[in-house]
Amino acid sequence: MLALIAVAAVPVSASATENRPCPDFVLGNGPTLHPEGIAYDGRRDRFLVGSVTHGTVSAVQPDGSTRTLVNDPRLITTMGLAVDRGKVLAVNGDIGIGDRSTPETIGKTSGLGIYDAHSGKQIRYVDLAALDPQRPHFGNDVAVAPDGTAYVTDSRSGAIYRVPPYGSPSILIRDDRLMPAGSGNGANGIVWHPGGFLLVAHSSGRSLWRIPLRDPANLAQVTVNEPIGALDGLLLTGTTMLDGIDNTSANRVLRLHSTDGWHTATVKSSLPWPDPAPTTMARSRCGTYVLTGRLDQLLSGTRTDEFRLRALRF
Numbered sequence: 029m030l031a032l033i034a035v036a037a038v039p040v041s042a043s044a045t046e047n048r049p050c051p052d053f054v055l056g057n058g059p060t061l062h063p064e065g066i067a068y069d070g071r072r073d074r075f076l077v078g079s080v081t082h083g084t085v086s087a088v089q090p091d092g093s094t095r096t097l098v099n100d101p102r103l104i105t106t107m108g109l110a111v112d113r114g115k116v117l118a119v120n121g122d123i124g125i126g127d128r129s130t131p132e133t134i135g136k137t138s139g140l141g142i143y144d145a146h147s148g149k150q151i152r153y154v155d156l157a158a159l160d161p162q163r164p165h166f167g168n169d170v171a172v173a174p175d176g177t178a179y180v181t182d183s184r185s186g187a188i189y190r191v192p193p194y195g196s197p198s199i200l201i202r203d204d205r206l207m208p209a210g211s212g213n214g215a216n217g218i219v220w221h222p223g224g225f226l227l228v229a230h231s232s233g234r235s236l237w238r239i240p241l242r243d244p245a246n247l248a249q250v251t252v253n254e255p256i257g258a259l260d261g262l263l264l265t266g267t268t269m270l271d272g273i274d275n276t277s278a279n280r281v282l283r284l285h286s287t288d289g290w291h292t293a294t295v296k297s298s299l300p301w302p303d304p305a306p307t308t309m310a311r312s313r314c315g316t317y318v319l320t321g322r323l324d325q326l327l328s329g330t331r332t333d334e335f336r337l338r339a340l341r342f
Contacts, residue, residue: 050314056335058094063321067109068312078106097148108169121167138167171220183213201244209233217262229259251292261308316340
């Protein structure tokens with residue numbers, strides 16, 4: 029959707045935005061970024077992408093290229109992203125393939141960087157792994173509630189962190205059921221639900237979890253009518269529809285539907301995805317776009333400048 033993205037540092041006028049086209053597919057180009065996370069900056073009508081390799085956050089330009097917005101030395105691998113109240117929130121992790129990876133940080137990093145969406149200047153960095161230094165860590169995804177509270181998944185420690193706009197972070201819940209089931213990631217994609225709970229994908233466990241915010245210890249697995257695979261990124265539509273990316277061999281996007289507050293759910297649609305290894309998605313003025321950062325190539329030892337954004341059309 030790069031044709032509709034603003035490069036200027038000032039907000040785009042409503043009339044200019046409305047006249048921009050909405051492409052179905054965009055071939056992005058960034059210097060071996062391999063983005064895993066994506067967010068939409070509505071004020072500037074642009075996508076932001078992270079980088080598994082460089083630990084940066086970049087704004088996508090109209091021609092498909094990228095411009096670095098955030099380059100914080102503390103960020104090793106930028107995973108989940110969110111834009112909220114003029115701020116960019118970037119989850120930090122390290123699985124050992126980043127340019128800044130070190131023996132001291134691999135498998136021990138979980139953090140949330142908060143930056144000005146206009147300048148990229150750091151506002152705050154929260155070291156979440158420090159809340160439980162004895163466990164392995166991999167910060168993965170973030171969801172932001174209407175009051176500005178951020179909730180961050182840790183795919184290795186079994187924790188969901190709570191980061192308020194002001195004050196100290198805390199562990200909302202740490203449960204062994206959210207840790208990896210064998211190899212792979214545990215708690216992964218996350219969304220905040222207006223019913224007062226979180227929905228969290230458990231990738232290696234091939235499951236979806238419901239975590240009530242007032243009683244997080246009462247978390248429970250959502251009963252789904254058929255296998256959902258290893259869900260990664262999640263995106264909620266209204267209160268009853270949830271899209272999730274299953275980037276196992278199935279390589280598909282699922283649409284789940286619930287009529288009982290996400291105690292149970294049914295698979296409404298399963299859409300094979302044409303791009304390899306999609307990870308997550310973001311909703312823009314033109315609808316939802318799915319990100320493919322070519323992690324298939326990166327994990328096989330080959331770096332590329334290519335990434336892809338494709339409109340989701342169920």
